[in-house]
Amino acid sequence: MKKIDIFKKLRSSGLRPTKQRVEIAKFLFERDKTFHFTVESLDKLLAKKTTSKFALATIYNTVHAFKKAGHLSEVEVRGKKTYFDTNITNHHHFYDSETCELIDIDANDVVIQKIPKAPNGKKIKNVEVFINLKN
């Protein structure tokens, strides 16, 4: 993803392409594979991989702004920290509790044959499959 695309992505989401947002967006979106992270891990990686300084509040603000704009999704993982995901398609996860690592599973690689119908008056929004791993 080129710089011009980052600008477009931000602009089209109503987000000013500030120095901080552009750097964080480049870090998050200029990659081939899905990236799963917490705010803490992102903070550390940004400190290591960039020369700029980011206030922790800015990382929170930016991640939330990106999520709200639909550029990030949130994955529910056991533990206190919130996990974010650059993969915003419907997909599933392996979770390795040893390493606290998430691994994507393409939606097509999971086929559910039978599922109960939603309770009265409710509809199914989506189905998430979470596969816990062990050694």
Added chain:
Amino acid sequence: MKKIDIFKKLRSSGLRPTKQRVEIAKFLFERDKTFHFTVESLDKLLAKKTTSKFALATIYNTVHAFKKAGHLSEVEVRGKKTYFDTNITNHHHFYDSETCELIDIDANDVVIQKIPKAPNGKKIKNVEVFINLKN
């Protein structure tokens, strides 16, 4: 579940049947249907349904002791609070984000036809299906 069974359940888990543990255990386990709760909701319900007073720390201690003993399980739900579950069998959940309510799905009511194999060197510990509901 009778009082004597509560005592057995506690004793056999190496937990002294104190006044607090017995009351909380009766509240949690003397019911027919699964009960899902957070420490906060349990605290409020205990305050309403019993005459005893419980320190919040005691509720945390007790819930963790019960979980460690295998009498409660933990369910991962989006949000900051930890959800506990009196259903300790393998099962799945509907989640109604409007009401923040969990509804059990029997493991037999979900049949998965296809699942990817675990990454190298890892095995599948368990598969959790989480069905988000909407109106």
Added chain:
DNA sequence: TCCTAGTTTATAATTATTCTAAAGTAAAAA
């Protein structure tokens, strides 16, 4: 260039949870 709304930032506040250590209690030992 000037203005303004949006943004960043340091810091404080909040919230859920865990820790601490003193007081209380269940059950084993005497």
Added chain:
DNA sequence: TTTTTACTTTAGAATAATTATAAACTAGGA
């Protein structure tokens, strides 16, 4: 039964993740 012991409860302090605040800064339009 009393004594002793380890376990438990408790109020309050501490911690950790996140959110709120408000002052300083900045992007982009007028």
